[in-house]
Amino acid sequence: MFEKLKISLIEAPIIKKGDYNYFVHPITDGVPLVDPDVLKEAAEGIKKFGNLNVDKIVCVEAMGIHIATALSIITGIPFVVIRKRQYGLEGEVAVHQITGYSHGELYINGLKKGDKIILVDDVVSTGGTMIAVLKAMEKMGIEIVDVFAIVEKGEGKYIVEGETGFEVKSLVKVNVVDGKVQIEGSRDEN
Template identity: 55%
Template sequence: MSKLLEESLKTCPIVKRGEYHYFIHPISDGVPLVEPELLRDVSTRVIKMIDTDVDKIVTAEAMGIPIVTAVSIATDIPYVIMRKREYLLEGEIPVHQETGYSKGELYLNGINKGDKVIILDDVISTGGTLVAIINALKRAGADIKDVLCIIDRGNGQNIVEEKTGYKVKTIVKIEVVDGKVNILE
């Protein structure tokens, strides 16, 4: 586990949105400030954990983008962003996603049948985003080689595995209790 990531999580602010206690962190939110040292540390750990013999890395808009960019630059693997708006490109695949605090459509472009891909995202909590990404990639005919989320918060890993059969790797597991982040693993 990353001491830098762990320490930054322990000190991040918590806000309540409805019944959801949301932790605000540079990796998951891009605020208050994304330090290059933290991004470098996280992306280096990601590279050590994933299958790099792939054609593309896939992430969802928005906070997977900085991590995917750093990993892409370090590995020379191109990436695809599932966007929250449609572009009406030929072959675009829309998919519905629901998380602990939002729901909406994601749109997949740039994946061809047979592409070997890894999925990389910032946080898994309910698993809603990952299930949507996996479903879209299956519809596109992609070969999913690895799924990794930086921060595991909740039961999302189990939900994704039950709904899709894919195991989700994570760097750190947390819980939010009494207004603070506790590191579990």
């Protein structure tokens, strides 16, 4: 299961951003080319292993958008994008996030108290974005039913779980060793 995703991750190039080993992959970066079969495999994995008893799928701009879109198409559940751009809409909530390689503001629109959601993202590595978004949504009174990242790298999953109390599910766990992506496990092996 997830063979195309695994192969594409193993073949992903690695670049350094300071001390951070960053793998460049179509699901996590949109380059060099997004294979629809890999994207479909990822969306079907979330559908199979995620709790989709929700009103909305929520993702964070930019690399969660294609995942949420694919998941929305196969489930019929609408999705909301947490944006990096402020719109000034009524009820908009600003969230400050810090990752292993950047920081900035995110803006939540289209969610209200009582909404039941699944948060989907491309990768959890440092946990900075997920922690900020989960805490903000919880403060807004949103019912977070499930949290899902396609790829788990490093200790980010455990950091998010420790800081928020929410379990973070993933399809594939990877690490970068000697400049290459190594698959350390996948949901189909659990």
